[in-house]
Amino acid sequence: MTTFIKNGTVVSATGRHSTDVLVDGTVIAALLQPGSSTAISAESGADRVIDASGKYVVPGGVDCHTHMELPFGGTFASDTFESGTRAAAWGGTTTIVDFAVQKTGENVRDSLEAWHAKAEGQCAVDYAFHMVLGGIDDAALKEMDALVAEGITSFKLFMAYPGVFYSDDGQILRAMQMAANNGALISMHAENGIAIDVLAEQAAARGQTDPVYHGITRPARLEGEATNRAIQLALVAGAPVYFVHLSASEALERVAEARDEGHNVFAETCPQYLYLNLEDHLGAPGFGGAGYVCSAPLRTKEHTHQKDLWRGLRTNDLAVVATDHCPFCMKDQKELGRDDFRAIPNGIGGVEHRMDLIYQGVVMGELSLERWVETCSTTPARMFGMYPQKGVIAPGSDADIVLYDPNAKTEISVDTHHMNMDYSAYEGFSIDGKVDTVISKGRVLIEEDEYLGVKGHGVYLPRGLSSYLQ
Ligand code: DUC
Numbered sequence: 001m002t003t004f005i006k007n008g009t010v011v012s013a014t015g016r017h018s019t020d021v022l023v024d025g026t027v028i029a030a031l032l033q034p035g036s037s038t039a040i041s042a043e044s045g046a047d048r049v050i051d052a053s054g055k056y057v058v059p060g061g062v063d064c065h066t067h068m069e070l071p072f073g074g075t076f077a078s079d080t081f082e083s084g085t086r087a088a089a090w091g092g093t094t095t096i097v098d099f100a101v102q103k104t105g106e107n108v109r110d111s112l113e114a115w116h117a118k119a120e121g122q123c124a125v126d127y128a129f130h131m132v133l134g135g136i137d138d139a140a141l142k143e144m145d146a147l148v149a150e151g152i153t154s155f156k157l158f159m160a161y162p163g164v165f166y167s168d169d170g171q172i173l174r175a176m177q178m179a180a181n182n183g184a185l186i187s188m189h190a191e192n193g194i195a196i197d198v199l200a201e202q203a204a205a206r207g208q209t210d211p212v213y214h215g216i217t218r219p220a221r222l223e224g225e226a227t228n229r230a231i232q233l234a235l236v237a238g239a240p241v242y243f244v245h246l247s248a249s250e251a252l253e254r255v256a257e258a259r260d261e262g263h264n265v266f267a268e269t270c271p272q273y274l275y276l277n278l279e280d281h282l283g284a285p286g287f288g289g290a291g292y293v294c295s296a297p298l299r300t301k302e303h304t305h306q307k308d309l310w311r312g313l314r315t316n317d318l319a320v321v322a323t324d325h326c327p328f329c330m331k332d333q334k335e336l337g338r339d340d341f342r343a344i345p346n347g348i349g350g351v352e353h354r355m356d357l358i359y360q361g362v363v364m365g366e367l368s369l370e371r372w373v374e375t376c377s378t379t380p381a382r383m384f385g386m387y388p389q390k391g392v393i394a395p396g397s398d399a400d401i402v403l404y405d406p407n408a409k410t411e412i413s414v415d416t417h418h419m420n421m422d423y424s425a426y427e428g429f430s431i432d433g434k435v436d437t438v439i440s441k442g443r444v445l446i447e448e449d450e451y452l453g454v455k456g457h458g459v460y461l462p463r464g465l466s467s468y469l470q
Pocket residue numbers: 067072189293294295296324326346347348
């Protein structure tokens with residue numbers, strides 16, 4: 001089956017060109033000069049021709065931070081691999097990297113197998129795994145080498161959530177020493193969880209139990225402190241470090257300093273930190289703020305966090321936009337913490353909206369079109385060892401392609417989204433653009449507002465080492 005995509009503007013991390021694209025089976029076969037004899041003959045021989053006039057033709061989105069079915073606080077993230085990857089496809093994301101989770105006391109291998117069992121045969125788009133190490137001991141450390149060899153080349157550690165996922169500095173250092181040897185990338189949840197738990201307990205004892213206290217008891221300073229500590233540990237170990245869901249200027253400053261000194265320090269942010277804030281969202285009247293409880297938390301609008309994060313994306317101090325998609329419904333899930341913010345499951349769903357929300361950054365003049373593609377597709381693929389199979393429109397790469405229409409609009413709402421959530425964190429947001437057509441490995445998944453995918457089309461991707469460290 002061949003597909004010829006004509007009249008579009010192909011956008012890459014480095015430029016934009018009027019180029020036709022020939023897809024053969026599951027891969028991109030050629031980029032062709034419009035009107036050239038090769039383009040004319042490719043079009044006439046193609047099984048299907050897609051007219052991309054007026055549209056951007058971009059590599060499918062790569063969301064390197066999702067939590068389908070994550071067990072958290074006595075419940076599970078409400079998207080399964082089936083529903084979550086279908087929603088991803090609707091939003092132009094054609095690859096996800098989810099976090100297989102080893103909690104304290106669990107065996108790493110068993111935890112990974114459980115994640116494979118949840119995902120296999122369920123996904124609409126391709127998927128890979130990072131491994132969360134929530135219980136670092138000799139056995140877990142030894143397992144790291146084996147996992148890298150089989151394509152799990154990044155490990156997430158938590159400086160937060162004592163007793164659940166938390167690692168102390170000694171455990172972090174030991175895991176980083178392993179990564180320094182085996183080429184893995186350590187991803188870090190950088191918040192000082194020991195101090196946060198003290199603040200949260202004190203707030204609850206004062207009767208401050210509303211959702212907003214989730215944010216107030218997780219000060220930006222404690223993200224900055226943990227970020228600095230993780231950088232110092234990484235430097236001692238001689239390992240790279242990648243900060244997930246960076247939310248605060250204080251943390252960004254530490255990352256920027258380390259990068260200026262030439263260290264392999266990388267960071268991602270997420271749309272919620274670019275658009276939502278503590279006062280208006282986490283502090284919404286009644287229990288509404290529960291829908292915005294996530295960690296790291298939304299930050300105050302009194303500070304320049306959002307402005308700084310957009311700047312970080314421009315300057316590459318923030319290399320990636322991921323979602324930290326971790327949806328919970330209000331009913332029966334967020335409601336668990338109606339009387340105590342500490343019992344609200346942490347997470348916001350957004351896998352469907354990342355490409356749109358960051359495209360809106362282009363419209364607002366915060367980012368270039370190329371930087372949109374780079375932060376949402378090319379760099380995550382490179383960072384996590386999936387490039388050039390993913391993240392680029394080039395001969396030989398998987399035919400994961402999105403046609404994006406800058407002349408159409410997207411209204412975000414719980415009434416129209418496809419995630420398994422009973423509210424939308426971005427309700428009422430209007431985007432000056434729209435995901436028009438989504439192709440995964442040569443198969444059209446979204447066309448004319450219709451889902452044409454099937455579960456099981458997406459397969460597990462073993463990953464290589466990060467391109468940024470070779
Ligand atoms: N943050 C969240 O908001 N949810 C799950 C885990 C995390 O680190």
